Amino acid sequence: MRTAQRIDNLPPYLFAEIDRKKAILTEQGIDVISLGIGDPDTATPDHIVQAMIEATKNPANHQYPSYVGSPRYRAACSEWMKRRFDVEVDSTTEMLALIGSKEGIAHLFTAFVDPGEYTLVPGAGYPVYYTGGVMVGGETWWMPMTEENGFLADFESTPPEVLAKAKMMFLSYPNNPTSAIANDEYFDRAIAFAKQHDLLIVHDNAYSEIGFDGYVASSFLQRPGAKDVAIELFSCSKAYNMTGWRVAFACGNAQAIKALGTVKSNIDSGVFTAVQDAAIEALLGPQDSVAELNAMYQRRRDLVLDALDKIGIEVPFKPVATIYVWAKVPEGYTSASFAAKILEEAHVIVAAGSAYGPSGEGYIRISLTTPDDRLEAAIERIKNSL
Numbered sequence: 001m002r003t004a005q006r007i008d009n010l011p012p013y014l015f016a017e018i019d020r021k022k023a024i025l026t027e028q029g030i031d032v033i034s035l036g037i038g039d040p041d042t043a044t045p046d047h048i049v050q051a052m053i054e055a056t057k058n059p060a061n062h063q064y065p066s067y068v069g070s071p072r073y074r075a076a077c078s079e080w081m082k083r084r085f086d087v088e089v090d091s092t093t094e095m096l097a098l099i100g101s102k103e104g105i106a107h108l109f110t111a112f113v114d115p116g117e118y119t120l121v122p123g124a125g126y127p128v129y130y131t132g133g134v135m136v137g138g139e140t141w142w143m144p145m146t147e148e149n150g151f152l153a154d155f156e157s158t159p160p161e162v163l164a165k166a167k168m169m170f171l172s173y174p175n176n177p178t179s180a181i182a183n184d185e186y187f188d189r190a191i192a193f194a195k196q197h198d199l200l201i202v203h204d205n206a207y208s209e210i211g212f213d214g215y216v217a218s219s220f221l222q223r224p225g226a227k228d229v230a231i232e233l234f235s236c237s238k239a240y241n242m243t244g245w246r247v248a249f250a251c252g253n254a255q256a257i258k259a260l261g262t263v264k265s266n267i268d269s270g271v272f273t274a275v276q277d278a279a280i281e282a283l284l285g286p287q288d289s290v291a292e293l294n295a296m297y298q299r300r301r302d303l304v305l306d307a308l309d310k311i312g313i314e315v316p317f318k319p320v321a322t323i324y325v326w327a328k329v330p331e332g333y334t335s336a337s338f339a340a341k342i343l344e345e346a347h348v349i350v351a352a353g354s355a356y357g358p359s360g361e362g363y364i365r366i367s368l369t370t371p372d373d374r375l376e377a378a379i380e381r382i383k384n385s386l
């Protein structure tokens with residue numbers, strides 16, 4: 001049996017690889033603490049679960065869902081965009097339900113990138129911005145992200161020969177894995193750049209709801225002219241502790257939404273309508289859980305920063321968003337060798353920064369989605385292994 005070359009060209013999916021290593025150690029009876037994947041450890045809020053229970057009793061929800069999302073779900077997403085960001089989005093032409101934003105990211109490549117064409121990808125970013133390109137025979141241009149430039153992906157240094165063959169650019173702030181945030185001026189420059197070079201901007205706002213110390217993330221679509229060149233992705237995964245439910249949405253530029261919808265209608269059959277009903281409750285129901293989650297992550301962030309400081313591991317800046325702490329690897333290690341050492345000697349999983357792209361080299365990512373006592377135990381173990 002011969003598989004397609006595109007499969008051979010893929011690196012192992014980061015978190016599948018982490019799961020594999022964890023399973024090997026766990027089988028040996030070793031207690032592994034995972035600070036690898038960002039998967040909320042607390043439950044989906046009860047009012048959302050209750051909405052789902054009710055929704056599953058409706059026989060209409062047992063049939064194939066709408067490809068683009070139910071009119072009620074899309075209207076609720078538009079209403080949320082209005083309430084949360086004061087952004088107007090037409091729920092019929094500028095809104096599309098996604099089976100999680102990962103699915104949307106992957107399918108955007110089929111909609112926009114022909115073989116040999118480039119996608120501009122943050123130097124450290126969510127892995128699917130890269131693997132999605134591999135899947136369609138596309139090329140990746142890694143936009144440098146450095147501590148000096150505040151981990152803002154430097155699109156302006158992209159060479160003209162790459163730009164001539166570039167179709168799409170991913171940005172994502174608040175950022176995974178660095179936790180950096182962007183300001184309006186950066187977004188405005190990106191819009192002007194995309195107009196100049198005829199690019200679609202995909203702004204991945206997966207962490208829009210997670211902010212600390214009073215920080216509240218904005219929407220890319222708030223910026224003037226954004227809808228001319230951009231779509232934005234939102235997800236219920238991190239905002240409402242719904243990673244397992246698989247529900248998100250894309251909104252913005254109508255032409256791009258239509259193209260993505262065309263791909264999806266030929267490949268998948270939409271989000272289970274009962275899940276869409278539950279997501280409506282998440283988006284338009286009580287929002288107290290968001291503040292509660294943020295208080296919890298802020299406490300964990302402080303705990304981790306304090307503990308890292310005590311053991312001499314540097315962080316480039318204090319994060320005010322996302323569920324990650326981005327820390328420097330000590331002198332003499334690479335991201336991968338330090339992550340491997342911690343796994344072998346401390347039985348703690350952290351994500352090697354280099355797995356997110358070339359700008360991630362020299363860093364590790366620590367996820368805050370682990371109970372406080374386990375986080376403390378993990379840092380203690382790391383300390384003992386240094």
Ligand SMILES: Cc1ncc(COP(=O)(O)O)c(C=O)c1O
Pocket residue numbers: 038099100101102103126172176204206234235236237243247248
């Ligand atoms: C930046 C970013 N985008 C997208 C996703 C995918 O989220 P989901 O498919 O659960 O909506 C993640 C998940 O960690 C992420 O970090």
